[in-house]
Amino acid sequence: MDSEREPVRVVIVDDEQLVRMALRLVIDGEPDLTVVAEAADGNAAIAVVDEQRPDVVLMDVRMPGRDGLSTTRELLTRRPAPRVLMLTTFDSDDLVLGALRAGALGFVLKDTQPPRILDAVRTVADGNPVLSPAATARVIAAATGPQSAHARHSSREAARKELSTLTERERETARAIADGLGNPEIARRLRISVATVKAHTSSLFAKLAVENRVQIALLVRDAEE
Known part of the structure; x- marks a missing residue:
């Protein structure tokens, strides 16, 4: 520091x-x-x-x-x-x-x-x-523990609805965040600049009303269950 x-x-x-x-x-x-x-x-x-x-x-x-x-x-x-x-x-x-x-x-x-x-x-x-x-x-x-089928379905549908507001690039960025990648790694995966990754991430925070990358990762996981 x-x-x-x-x-x-x-x-x-x-x-x-x-x-x-x-x-x-x-x-x-x-x-x-x-x-x-x-x-x-x-x-x-x-x-x-x-x-x-x-x-x-x-x-x-x-x-x-x-x-x-x-x-x-x-x-x-x-x-x-x-x-x-x-x-x-x-x-x-x-x-x-x-x-x-x-x-x-x-x-x-x-x-x-x-x-x-x-x-x-x-x-x-x-x-x-x-x-x-x-x-x-x-x-x-x-x-990933046991959960009722109804609760799992509700969580999945709610997460998918939130992610549906994203552009394709924003969804790809969210997926990379869920995979635990940092900005440089995301830039390499998506073949874009780090500045563009940061812009997509800022957009994710705004559109999904989240405070940090952990929440984005949890939302992606819920949508894929």
């Missing part, structure tokens, strides 16, 4: 004080990151985010009262919206997948080593998704 940039402003949301303290010590030890506030539940998180306008919210998935999923949905209606990185033990996969659909950019396990948590915060701050290997496996399992 450029040393001349302002430090990334982080809010920590977790109902366990010891977790918040440990994360603050780790994050505040970095010159390019700073914790501007903490919150112990979802409602408090909304209040401090509105006050502090952080770049990144490190959000616990499960909390008493308002959980991380509901809070994430609310925070991502803000303009500009903070980037949300979820903290989880993966004891509730439905919340994990729901938060990705809501716009969270990634997940880290609570027992992740500090350097990897710091890397995840920086990655999310730059607008890029991040999932640990364990998180990826669980998300895939949640996304």
Whole structure:
């Protein structure tokens, strides 16, 4: 990260004080990151985010009262919206997948080593998704697990309807994003410039009313089920 940039402003949301303290010590030890506030539940998180306008919210998935999923949905209606990185033990996969659909950019396990948590915060701050290997496996399992035929059909039809508004090139770009390709790789696949890829991606965000590439990938997967 450029040393001349302002430090990334982080809010920590977790109902366990010891977790918040440990994360603050780790994050505040970095010159390019700073914790501007903490919150112990979802409602408090909304209040401090509105006050502090952080770049990144490190959000616990499960909390008493308002959980991380509901809070994430609310925070991502803000303009500009903070980037949300979820903290989880993966004891509730439905919340994990729901938060990705809501716009969270990634997940880290609570027992992740500090350097990897710091890397995840920086990655999310730059607008890029991040999932640990364990998180990826669980998300895939949640996304492809058993589901009623009616629910699967409804999700597929809704996704196809949204994707039908796209041009052919935008659909190709969405497919490449779902395949996990970055802008340079998409440009090579489609034989277009990186600038054109960025233009298509911006159009996808607007037409599909999404906040990030993870949501695009989930929408493509739903349409293809």
